[in-house]
Amino acid sequence: MTNNRNLFYLANSFSEDSGGRTQATFTRAKILLDASEKSFILTFNFKRDYGEIYNVVRKKRNIPLSITFLNMFEFFAGEELYNRVEGK
DSSP, rough: OSSSSSEOOOOOOTTTTTOOOOHHHHHHHHHHHHGGSSEEEEEOOOOOTHHHHHHHHHHHTTOTTTEEEHHHHHHHSSSSSSSOOTTO
């Protein structure tokens, strides 16, 4: 059952090989996917290669396209900083 709420998962940073709390965040986002209209995994640090990291993590951890990766630097800049095309 999808509700009209959004879920946000906070991750200061992650890389292609992150485990522990980061893996728990990904798992929680996938489990609760049906409990929200949209789900976002937020990062709060600046990494120029986040676009590639997002794509690798999405494939490696089987993160569905309905979960959006969002970086706060990119959000407040109002433009794509990482030249990413998610899901490709």
